Amino acid sequence: xxxxxxxxxxxxxxxxxxxxxxxxxxxxxxxxxxxxxxxxxxxxxxxxxxxxxxxxxxxxxxxxxxxxxxxxxxxxxxxxxxxxxxxxxxxxxxxxxxxxxxxxxxxxxxxxxxxxxxxxxxxxxxxxxxxxxxxxxxxxxxxxxxxxxxxxxxxxxxxxxxxxxxxxxxxxxxxxxxxxxxxxxxxxxxxxxxxxxxxxxxxx
Amino acid sequence: xxxxxxxxxxxxxxxxxxxxxxxxxxxxxxxxxxxxxxxxxxxxxxxxxxxxxxxxxxxxxxxxxxxxxxxxxxxxxxxxxxxxxxxxxxxxxxxxxxxxxxxxxxxxxxxxxxxxxxxxxxxxxxxxxxxxxxxxxxxxxxxxxxxxxxxxxxxxxxxxxxxxxxxxxxxxxxxxxxxxxxxxxxxxxxxxxxxxxxxxxxxxxxxxxxxxxxxxxxxxxxxxxxxxxxxxxxxxxxxxxxxxxxxxxxxxxxxxxxxxxxxxxxxxxxxxxxxxxxxxxxxxxxxxxxxxxxxxxxxxxxxxxxxxxxxxxxxxxxxxxxxxxxxxxxxxxxxxxxxxxxxxxxxxxxxxxxxxxxxxxxxxxxxxxxxxxxxxxxxxxxxxxxxxxxxxxxxxxxxxxxxxxxxxxxxxxxxxxxxxxxxxxxxxxxxxxxxxxxxxxxxxxxxxxxxxxxxxxxxx
Numbered sequence: 001x002x003x004x005x006x007x008x009x010x011x012x013x014x015x016x017x018x019x020x021x022x023x024x025x026x027x028x029x030x031x032x033x034x035x036x037x038x039x040x041x042x043x044x045x046x047x048x049x050x051x052x053x054x055x056x057x058x059x060x061x062x063x064x065x066x067x068x069x070x071x072x073x074x075x076x077x078x079x080x081x082x083x084x085x086x087x088x089x090x091x092x093x094x095x096x097x098x099x100x101x102x103x104x105x106x107x108x109x110x111x112x113x114x115x116x117x118x119x120x121x122x123x124x125x126x127x128x129x130x131x132x133x134x135x136x137x138x139x140x141x142x143x144x145x146x147x148x149x150x151x152x153x154x155x156x157x158x159x160x161x162x163x164x165x166x167x168x169x170x171x172x173x174x175x176x177x178x179x180x181x182x183x184x185x186x187x188x189x190x191x192x193x194x195x196x197x198x199x200x201x202x203x204x
Numbered sequence: 205x206x207x208x209x210x211x212x213x214x215x216x217x218x219x220x221x222x223x224x225x226x227x228x229x230x231x232x233x234x235x236x237x238x239x240x241x242x243x244x245x246x247x248x249x250x251x252x253x254x255x256x257x258x259x260x261x262x263x264x265x266x267x268x269x270x271x272x273x274x275x276x277x278x279x280x281x282x283x284x285x286x287x288x289x290x291x292x293x294x295x296x297x298x299x300x301x302x303x304x305x306x307x308x309x310x311x312x313x314x315x316x317x318x319x320x321x322x323x324x325x326x327x328x329x330x331x332x333x334x335x336x337x338x339x340x341x342x343x344x345x346x347x348x349x350x351x352x353x354x355x356x357x358x359x360x361x362x363x364x365x366x367x368x369x370x371x372x373x374x375x376x377x378x379x380x381x382x383x384x385x386x387x388x389x390x391x392x393x394x395x396x397x398x399x400x401x402x403x404x405x406x407x408x409x410x411x412x413x414x415x416x417x418x419x420x421x422x423x424x425x426x427x428x429x430x431x432x433x434x435x436x437x438x439x440x441x442x443x444x445x446x447x448x449x450x451x452x453x454x455x456x457x458x459x460x461x462x463x464x465x466x467x468x469x470x471x472x473x474x475x476x477x478x479x480x481x482x483x484x485x486x487x488x489x490x491x492x493x494x495x496x497x498x499x500x501x502x503x504x505x506x507x508x509x510x511x512x513x514x515x516x517x518x519x520x521x522x523x524x525x526x527x528x529x530x531x532x533x534x535x536x537x538x539x540x541x542x543x544x545x546x547x548x549x550x551x552x553x554x555x556x557x558x559x560x561x562x563x564x565x566x567x568x569x570x571x572x573x574x575x576x577x578x579x580x581x582x583x584x585x586x587x588x589x590x591x592x593x594x595x596x597x598x599x600x601x602x603x604x605x606x607x608x609x610x611x612x613x614x615x616x617x618x619x620x621x622x623x624x625x626x627x628x629x630x631x632x633x634x635x636x637x638x639x640x641x642x643x644x645x646x647x648x649x650x651x652x653x654x655x656x657x658x659x660x661x662x663x664x
Contacts, residue, residue, distance in 0.1 A: 015514070016515055016518065017513070017514075017515040018397055018398070018497050018515060020497070020627075020629045022608075022627070022629040022630070022631065022632050023629065023630060023631075026631055026635075027608040027609060027610045027632070028609070028610060030239050030267075030268075030610060031239075031268060031280075031282035031283055031285075031286050031610070032282070033242035033243070033246070033285065033286055033289050034242070034243060034246060035243050045630065045631050045635060050617065050635065050636065073515065074398070075397060075398040075401070075431070078397055078398065078431060078497070079333065079428075079627060079629060080332075080333050080608075080627075081240070081331060081332055081333040081335075081347035081348060081349055082239075082240065082349075083240070083243075083331075083349035083350040083351060084350075086349070101398055101401065102401075103398070103401060103431060104367075104401055104402060104431070104433050105333060105347055105348070105349060105428075105433075108348075108349060108352065108364075109349035109350075109351065112349060112351035112352070113351065163224075163225060163226065163365060164224040164225055165222055165224065165225030165226055165363070166225075166226075175351070176351070176352075176355050176363045177247075177251070177253070177351075177354055177355055177358050177359075179363065180228070180355050180358055180359035180361055180363065181253060181358050181359060183219070183220065183228060183359065183361070184256070184359060186219055186220055186228075187219055187228070187230065187256075187359055187360060187361055190219040190230055191230070191360075194230075197216055198216075198325075198462075198465045199465075201212070201216070201465055201468050202464050202465055202468060204468070
């Protein structure tokens, strides 16, 4: 997995709440059997009209916005468990998604792909949108080690939470698979005990 | 210590807890399908990691499969390739596959319970967010991403943070015409689409105790639509009666032994929840949605809320509805009865009981899709197929179908579809389609009237 430590960049705002994974990557693009090529279909039906022309007022199509940070409305990534959503965001070029709330499965999928979900307070999210409205070339700094997101021009910042284990994984580029495989002995022991544990539960 | 049902099952599956980190959670049953597994198999192959416990995995083909002419080669090339890869991957790794045409084939969340694979006290995962369905049996079941599918392949375990505990109580008597689907749509409309995020939800109260297993599955299925990782209901006699005798259920003495364990799976009196909500069954009416997330629901006789945010305005503009508007008498050209939410035998009995002796309205195109081959067979055995045919409906073959429209079963742009599925997201049933979520009874009544109607008046 790609490592993540810090990122300083401009951002693309997407002021819509409850963005579901069907919007991030529509189901008709889930027929691939590898992870390549999802970037071009990211937000397909919001980015393009039915004739394939770019939708002008959609922020990802607007030249004034650029950068590897996506700042989105509350409850980002709800709906389907499709990891294709995280692959699409990553392939398009995003490294960080900021929102005031993330759906659980999306958050896990993002973390497993080196895409950092940064959860901020609703007030700070509003500050972020405001900063871009004021200057669409505003830069933001995300510092994973110190768990801090900062608006560079004003210096306003907020700390964000992240699971300590996941943080270590991201900083070092580790993933869960190697870790779990290293635990196979403990897992086998657990399997042997499982029946006994059930019997003990009946006795209690 | 007093424990919740959720705690009891979770704690019994923790292999190890990582300090300041997640638990290593053992998974008893892994279900897979063609869409979210190929990249996981590829990853294993690249890393030369074997599948650790192939006998704890069962596969089905359901998401992209056609619902007509299943005996012919699948026309769509990409779908065909995906299905072929599933077959190859299962064969190479000794995984049981109930592929297209197999008598056990069906939507993953329909076929596993009906085969007795789903059992109380188990931990179950699948690369599909509606895995929460299996919680109806008092199991911890939740959807995972493809990286996690790979983890379970490699270790039969997942690294997961333990969710918080939520309980939703509904007590009282349900009114005539109010189905399990209405109960869960009502709950989500009250709580919103992210009220459950970070939680595992236990449904309690006599409304759930009195529900059939099919009804409980409908409720638990939609837990994810309020953001919850999963939902579960304590197992009871209804559960044991459903499981006993099924193909892969424990038999004889083994069943009795396990049943004794299952009987311990109840929330202890006084156990604490991090969040709890209670609702009165009498307040629930048949529900429909008016927007583009499942939380945007109203009573069928109600009107669209007037106050809403910017996102609500976007949703209403997509749906072509106005604040304050009633949906009664809105002409509807499409209905869909199917999906992992509502495609079990009871759902078709419910729809058939309304349709019997009536005719489908001429303007309506109906997709009626059983959840599995076994459900399809039972529909025939009970003669429900005749009821549908006489009323002008044609039954399809099993699959996920128009719930997510990965196959040819799509709702055309701009058209409304009263659908028994679980998501009314923009374009979910086809580009530009407009979904109105409802129960099988509401969908059947819509198909007969050709418009949304307050059918409760005509119920005896």
